[in-house]
Amino acid sequence: MTAPYRSKRLPLALALLVSGMVSSGSALAQGAVALEEVIVTAQHRAETLQSSALAISAVTGDHMTNAGIADAFNLSRLVPSLVAQPAGGSTVNFYLRGVGTLQGNSFGENPVGYYFNGVYISRPAAPVGSFYDIERVEVLKGPQGTLYGRNATGGAVSVLPKAPQTNEFNGNITVELGNYDLRRAQGAINMPVGDSSALRFAAQVSKRDGYMSDGYDDEDGQAARLSFLTQPSDTLSITVTADYFKEQTKGIGSVLLQSDNLPPAPSMDRRIGGSDPRSIAVLESLAAALPPFLPYKNFPTDGTVALPQNDGFIDSEYFGLTAHIEKEVDAGTFTVIPAWRLSKPEFLMYVPGFYGHQAEEAEQFSVEARFASDLDGPLNFVAGLYWFDETNDSENFFYQGTLSGTYFTPDLDTESYAVFGQATYELTDTFRLVAGLRYTEESREQSTELGVISPQTPVLNLSAPIPGSLDFEEVTWKAGIEWDIGYDSLLYANVATGFKAGGFFVSSPPNNSFEPEELTAYTIGSKNTFFNNRLRLNVEAFYWDYKDQQISFVGGMTAPGGGFGQGLVTVNAGNATIKGAEVELQAALSAQTMVGLNVQYLDGEYDELEYTAVSSGGAPLRHGCSLGALRPVMPGTPNPAAYQDVDCSGKPTLNSPEFTANLMLEHTFQLGAFDLVAGLRSRIESSRWTQAEYLPEQKQDSYTMTDVYLTLMPQNERWSLTGYVNNLEDETVLAGSSLRPILNVSYGTLRPPRTYGARFTYNF
Secondary structure: OOOOOOOOOOOHHHHHHHHOOOOOOOHHHHOOOOOOOOEEOOOOOOEEOOOOOOOEEEEEHHHHHHHOOOOHHHHHHOOOOEEEEEOOOOOEEEEEOOEOOOOOOOOOOOOEEEEEOOEEEOOOOOOOOOOOOEEEEEEEEOOOOOOOOOOOOOEEEEEEEOOOOOOOOEEEEEEEEEOOOEEEEEEEEEEEEOOOEEEEEEEEEEEEOOOOOOOOOOEEEEEEEEEEEEEEEOOEEEEEEEEEEEEEEOOOOOEEOOOOOOOOOOOHHHOOEOOOHHHHHHHHHHHOOOOOOOOOOOOOOOOOOOOOOOOOEEEEEEEEEEEEEEEEEOOEEEEEEEEEEEEEOEEEEOOOOOEEEEEEEEEEEEEEEEEEEOOOOOEEEEEEEEEEEEEEEEEEEEEEEOOEEEEEEEEEEEEEEEEEEEEEEEOOOOEEEEEEEEEEEEEEEEEEEEEEEEOOEOOOOOOOOEEEEEEEEEEEEEEEEEEEEEOOEEEEEEEEEEEEOOEEOOOOOOOOEEOOEEEEEEEEEEEEEEOOOOEEEEEEEEEEEEEEEEEEEEEEEEEOOOEEEEEEEEEEEEEEEEEEEEEEEEEEOOOOEEEEEEEEEEEEEEOOOEEEEEEOOOOOOOOOOEEEEEEEOOOOOOOOOEEEEEEOOOOEOOOOOOEEEEEEEEEEEEEOOEEEEEEEEEEEEOOEEOOOOOOHHHEEOOEEEEEEEEEEEEOOOOEEEEEEEEOOOOOOOEEEEEEEOOOOEEEEEEOOOOEEEEEEEEEO
């Protein structure tokens, strides 16, 4: 492939920008040290992060270990555009630049694709347990409708573990101790097997007390991964990876949020958990005004309102098996990735303030086959086929009290086929055209038994299996340009589309399904490297047009035979416009000092956001949006529930802070034969809304959260000892919130408090 020409003259605007920051006599200008070069494979071929014409962030495994990130929930500490939100049990909700949704039962899938070891993982609970012995994490922003495709409307999070290496024997072990009785150990060993094969084994065990007063928000997991690489010839390599994770904790906890409609709740700064007697007393005082109803048969209740308890748990297992087969030929590389995954999450939680139990067994198979060319001419491309099949059997029971309970047992089958391709054509040595296309067919089938608890049906009676079948097909595409405008300076612009298929939610037909959502993204960006890789400046602007957005909320649903209940409803609520810009600056100011700054401006607004909510008691909803008139759910019956139309058009998109900044500063002191590295990471975030009711207590105000650390190591880096404090300010930050119906009060999940500890690593 022809190497692009790079002019050695700096673009004038960029030269003016950096001239005031860097003097000709500084270490930066004289070439004292270089910034780390990160290789990414987001476009299914290896390239440097700076030469990748994508809106992408990459975090290396070493940086994640240094930051103490051992799960998906804390990944947003290093990626400004990402908000990872716990949703109860093991479920993770990803929001990228405002695109995301609430997932809380077996019907749910994320609109931000999650990939582990190159394989799409459909279950929202599956991201846990994979963040150890990691090569890097790549976060792709915007729709990935060409090379990634399935359910990547808002982007993709790709976690890539370290692979075996032939002819090398090495390994590492890390032990960490911290407050809240944190005990974590992880390690890896790489062993050659003959001259052309290798085995890599990695494992992690972690245990920690809960951050909440009632013991929730704890940690207890064991994970292991075994990879085997063989290279029968110079042109063929086969890697097989098996992974396992076991989680047994009390699970995610929540706090009752202070609001204007209940007696004073404990301040969330105190982290008084929902099952703590101090929180229960407040809830009981509010529930006392409700009339009593018959208790549900054989289920303990406090009358109309079931109270949060301290018996929550997670008891989940995850298994995975993946093969990567690569065959090099003169024209390029064939890659085949067959994969199998079994997810068995089971949990009992009270995150939204009421009882929720889910036991699930989801089994998925997938195969991706692709060819990445390596031609000498102006044209190069990636083309492939994709197949995905998942079966999901589960039992779900959500119980708010005798006014409302829902039990359902989905038997779901999903199958998806796709053919895709993306090509780059060099018009000149410095100017390239990019075009991509993907055709997808997807089918979904369900057979779901459903029963509800209400004042009219105090005894749970299951329906006959509710059948359902949906079929979708979609063409998504990408078109763009890449222009080398100077020495190590790249300008790119593209338009890309993505879609997330429709599906089912818990209700009886015909009102139990939703349509696909679509997103078109317009992006222009520039990546620039100066002074022999001592200064980087990347700038990106984006405009996203989001149509038929799928939103989920606890709303009214119908049961077979005309009954009424509540469940997690998904609807196509309308359109949104999301626009903004991101600036990333990294500099090696000297051989000892590194600085980094990543700033994102985000302006997201729902142009149309209308849906129908339900008031269980028949009173007007507490809501921050415009409300329509109340209308009875079941006229002529004693059921007090009423529907009410909600119009949130013009409101900001959820989890979309207007400004987010990540700051990094690191300086190395030389102490004889040792280095002492002092570092600081700080995230500054403006206010954001966490839930679609737009209630005052669901808004997280602006905050700053800072991590500091000191690392001592010999200059051969054989070992290191790190002391750290995370969340130095001890900020209490709302990770997410949910409204408990009937009582119209909100519960919130919180990011970790101030934590501190020590971490020792030995490399061999």
